[in-house]
Amino acid sequence: MSFNHKHLIDITEYSDTDIMTILExxxxxxxVNERAIKKVPTLKGKTIVNMFNEPSxxxxxxxxxxxxxxxxxxxxxxxxxxxxVKGESLIDTVMTLNSYKIDLVVVRDKHxxxxxxxxxxxxxxxxxxxxxKHGHPTQALLDLYTIWERxxxxxxxxxxxVGDIAHSRVCGSxxxxxxxxxxxxxxxxxxxxxxxxxxxLGADRVSFDLDDALPELDVVYMLRxxxxxxxxxxxxxxxxxxxxxxxxxxxxxxxKPEAIVCHPGPINRGVELDSYMxxxxxxxxxxxxxxxxxxxxxxxxxxxxxxxxNGLAS
Numbered sequence: 001m002s003f004n005h006k007h008l009i010d011i012t013e014y015s016d017t018d019i020m021t022i023l024e025x026x027x028x029x030x031x032v033n034e035r036a037i038k039k040v041p042t043l044k045g046k047t048i049v050n051m052f053n054e055p056s057x058x059x060x061x062x063x064x065x066x067x068x069x070x071x072x073x074x075x076x077x078x079x080x081x082x083x084x085v086k087g088e089s090l091i092d093t094v095m096t097l098n099s100y101k102i103d104l105v106v107v108r109d110k111h112x113x114x115x116x117x118x119x120x121x122x123x124x125x126x127x128x129x130x131x132x133k134h135g136h137p138t139q140a141l142l143d144l145y146t147i148w149e150r151x152x153x154x155x156x157x158x159x160x161x162v163g164d165i166a167h168s169r170v171c172g173s174x175x176x177x178x179x180x181x182x183x184x185x186x187x188x189x190x191x192x193x194x195x196x197x198x199x200x201l202g203a204d205r206v207s208f209d210l211d212d213a214l215p216e217l218d219v220v221y222m223l224r225x226x227x228x229x230x231x232x233x234x235x236x237x238x239x240x241x242x243x244x245x246x247x248x249x250x251x252x253x254x255x256k257p258e259a260i261v262c263h264p265g266p267i268n269r270g271v272e273l274d275s276y277m278x279x280x281x282x283x284x285x286x287x288x289x290x291x292x293x294x295x296x297x298x299x300x301x302x303x304x305x306x307x308x309x310n311g312l313a314s
Contacts (some may be wrong), residue, residue: 003303008127009115011137011173016181021130023145025299026292028116032069033294043072048303049097050246051118052078052108056292058265059129063106063295075100076130078108090114094121103305107131125292125304133169138300139264140173142292144181146285149292150260156283161203161212162188163223163272166195170223175201188213190245210245214254221262222272223245238271247273252283260285 003021005014014022032040050065052060060076067074090109097105104125107115112132119126127305148154161177165171165187178185185203187194188210198206207213214220225241233238242248247261261273261283269275 005304006125006204007119008300008304009119010135011140011180013178014180018029019141019177019181020152022141022296022299022303023148025303026145029298029302030295032249032298033291039070039071041071042287042302043067043070046072046103047100048074048104048106049102049302050074050076050078050106051093051112052076054078054108054110056108056130058293059108061130062146062290063296065299066301069294070301072301075102085164090117091121094118098122099125108221125303129190130169133167133172135172137170137173137177138293138297139170140177141300142199142289142296143174143221143262143264144177144192145292145296146262146289147260149288150285151218154178157183157218158186158216159183159186159219160223161188161221161223162210162215162247164225165189165198165201165223166193168223171201174221174267175203180286186213186217190241206223209232209253210247211251214251217259218256219260219262220255224266225266225268225271242271245279247272249274249276252277256284259283261290262286267291
């Protein structure tokens with residue numbers, strides 16, 4: 001198995017072979033997570049720091065679970081307890097962490113580029129767990145894993161990303177990741193939630209009409225309306241947004257029979273989609289995405305840190 005990366009910061013630095021290596025490794029770790037004893041000694045003796053300087057529930061908890069199941073030692077800090085709140089710079093904080101002889105840092109920050117800055121001041125590996133509106137590579141990887149598990153392939157699939165494109169760090173990693181593995185990407189949103197130059201994102205097509213786009217899509221990826229990041233009022237009301245761009249029971253008739261529904265969470269029910277679609281027993285893979293987060297993050301940690309060869313079999 002060839003994997004020659006130290007960091008997971010920018011998904012565009014990864015080839016389709018690299019991505020498939022992560023997905024196939026995640027598949028192997030899925031078997032570990034189905035055991036009665038969900039633990040392997042793969043990263044025993046490795047020290048991982050979870051530096052979450054921005055609130056997170058799913059990402060943080062899945063990283064912590066992944067680390068525990070790989071037998072790594074974890075140090076968690078951030079939020080109001082972090083030293084940056086007391087005036088210490090990010091660089092000084094990283095230099096302090098280096099004194100602990102750590103092996104990897106998982107960084108979540110509201111500022112774009114923070115994980116990259118960390119890579120410049122530590123010998124440890126670094127994973128971007130979300131930085132501002134820039135990127136979220138492990139989210140993109142778990143999304144790919146979920147889609148791959150359902151269809152058995154990624155190349156040629158038509159994926160529609162619907163909603164708050166302009167404020168989404170998920171898009172910053174998911175769109176290039178989908179393109180790397182050969183999928184076709186359509187962005188669907190009102191004009192006020194599309195960047196001024198959408199071609200920079202690398203999507204194949206932009207649509208302002210969900211009803212027009214739905215019949216062609218294999219995957220309908222609904223984005224959360226990020227009210228905490230919205231500047232001004234990009235649409236008249238949430239009710240109107242739901243009426244025009246919400247995935248509803250009534251719109252299911254427009255979808256392909258085999259099409260699936262994804263969402264990075266947390267869901268705003270009644271805004272991006274209704275409960276019928278969020279909980280649809282055949283179409284919704286939202287909870288599968290949550291589970292995939294553990295497997296994919298185990299795989300990323302294992303590959304970046306060069307875990308024990310016998311770790312998967314132990």
